[in-house]
Amino acid sequence: MLPLLIVLIAAILGFVFLRDVLSFDALAENRDMLEALRDNNYAVTALVFILAYTLIVSFSLPGATIASLTGGFLFGIFPGAVFNVIAATIGATGIFLAAKSGLGDRLAALMTAQEGRMSKMKQELDRNQWSYLFVMRLVPAVPFFLANLLPALVGVPLHRFVVSTFFGIVPGAIVLTSVGAGLGSVLDQGEMPDLGIVFEPRILVPLLALGALSLLPIALRYFKKDNR
Numbered sequence: 001m002l003p004l005l006i007v008l009i010a011a012i013l014g015f016v017f018l019r020d021v022l023s024f025d026a027l028a029e030n031r032d033m034l035e036a037l038r039d040n041n042y043a044v045t046a047l048v049f050i051l052a053y054t055l056i057v058s059f060s061l062p063g064a065t066i067a068s069l070t071g072g073f074l075f076g077i078f079p080g081a082v083f084n085v086i087a088a089t090i091g092a093t094g095i096f097l098a099a100k101s102g103l104g105d106r107l108a109a110l111m112t113a114q115e116g117r118m119s120k121m122k123q124e125l126d127r128n129q130w131s132y133l134f135v136m137r138l139v140p141a142v143p144f145f146l147a148n149l150l151p152a153l154v155g156v157p158l159h160r161f162v163v164s165t166f167f168g169i170v171p172g173a174i175v176l177t178s179v180g181a182g183l184g185s186v187l188d189q190g191e192m193p194d195l196g197i198v199f200e201p202r203i204l205v206p207l208l209a210l211g212a213l214s215l216l217p218i219a220l221r222y223f224k225k226d227n228r
Contacts, residue, residue, distance in 0.1 A: 004102030007059055007095060014061035022056065022063025027070060028187050038074050049074065050087045057091025060145050064088070068173065069193060072180020081170070081177040088173065089166045092148045096161050099152035125154050133160060134214035137168025138207055171207055 020026065027034075038045045053067040067087070071080040125132065133156065136147040151161050179193050186193050 001102045003098035007098045010059035011061065014059060019062050022061060022066055024066055024069075024193070027066055027073070031187060034070070034074060046075065046079075046083060050083055050090075053084065053087035054091040054094070057088050057144075058094035060095065064144065065176065068176040069180035069183055072177035073183040077174065077178050077181045080181065081174050084173045084177055085166060085170055088144075088169055089162065092144070092165050093158075093162055095145070095148040096152045096158070099149050100158075103153060129156055129160055130164065131214045133164035134168045135211045137164060138171065138211040138214060140172060140207060171210065 014022075034045075049067075049071065053064075053071070055061070056063050056067050068084050071084040071087075074080065075083060129151075133151060136142045136150070148165075183193060
């Protein structure tokens with residue numbers, strides 16, 4: 001349980017002490033310094049950024065959205081989106097492994113050993129893991145922390161989690177990175193970035209469509225089953 005307890009304690013301490021440090025105001029105040037670091041040593045800045053973003057996600061610290069914006073602000077849509085996806089995937093995998101070692105394996109084994117509805121639910125999840133994993137990543141209604149935690153608690157293999165996380169967060173990462181790429185003009189005007197863009201129809205509808213497409217294999221399986 002130690003890895004999971006470390007994540008939980010770090011998340012609580014981060015919420016209490018780091019909310020102001022990992023914020024949009026802090027980004028605005030340190031804008032010149034960050035740009036200077038990037039211009040003077042691009043490679044080191046990129047590596048430090050990826051490491052910092054990874055730690056934010058790994059320990060569920062506040063500021064993941066700000067980190068995504070910073071990736072776009074410092075590095076542009078490309079390679080900023082690539083850096084954001086890599087860091088978020090590594091960080092999410094850290095939470096997944098902590099939960100899996102602490103509770104996940106035992107809980108998954110318990111669900112498998114149960115009879116009745118619990119066992120049937122576990123079998124259903126196992127048959128359609130890819131679909132459910134991609135839906136959790138693509139639909140913005142599912143909090144990122146829960147999308148990292150729940151798969152660990154139902155026995156999802158590591159490779160499926162990593163692959164679905166990496167590719168599933170790409171659309172959302174591109175959106176947030178593009179907002180960050182235009183952050184310079186927003187800061188010049190003293191305004192706040194529009195994070196509600198994710199829920200605008202032109203963004204949300206394609207994401208929901210991708211989520212529905214992920215569920216298509218499940219629908220086809222049930223359709224074939226009903227026609228037998």
